[in-house]
Amino acid sequence: MNYCANDYALGARLKSKRRRKRLARQSKEKHLMALHQLEIELWNQKRNLPLVPLEKPYQKGWLRFFVVRNDVQRVDTLGFFTELLEKINNQLWSDNKRFTKKKRKFRRRIEVPIEQKLKRFSETEWTNPNCKLTSKEKEYFQAVEEWDVNKKCYRTYYECKEKWRFVLRVRPYMITHTKAVDVELERDLKRIENYIEQNNLRNLQNRLVYGRSFKWKVEEKDIKNPLQSKSIVQIYQEYLDESKEKQLWEINYREKT
16 A cells, blocks of 8 residues: 555654644743742742851941830830830931931032931721721821822821820941851852843743733823714815804804994
């Protein structure tokens, strides 16, 4: 019996050129997704590495925070305001002890003090049943409306109305611990990063894992042409009617004047 090439290919179950390309592409995509999963696991291991104490701690800038005033602390025997401050305290780091920043004014760079306030709560946080403030602590807050530049509307915030009970303190910011370094972990992460960056596979990997990107932009509606669905006769008739109305209006205006 005589067999043709197609019959031989079907009998031997050989893969066509199109199928071979599809399988190669799918294998590449699966490999990229597996690399992404491995990279996440390695990053989590790096993040969970323990802290190692330094032999010689060193200072890096200054830290400013709120504390309860001494006279208030002497009266507050139950520690109510101390517990309240733990929930609304706000810490600020700076490289200089004066806590100033440079700002351009009248073509000159001047130093202005950095403003630091107690933490305030938005309306969503205030009405949340899991809010960390108790009913007694909420009595020391008041509602304040403030203009939101981004959303172009007024928003309600709840801030402490007895701020005089707290004062600012400054202390050196000391570095006492450092993150442990795993050489093998860093080498594996660098190997994966080099493979992806050198072959320009980061965009393809992100599209496979997270989907196609899109812009957070409101699409502008197309302006419809009012004359698109009208014939030339209708357009001309509307033009004549408008011209007649305009002439009548001019005649009435002249008679009145």
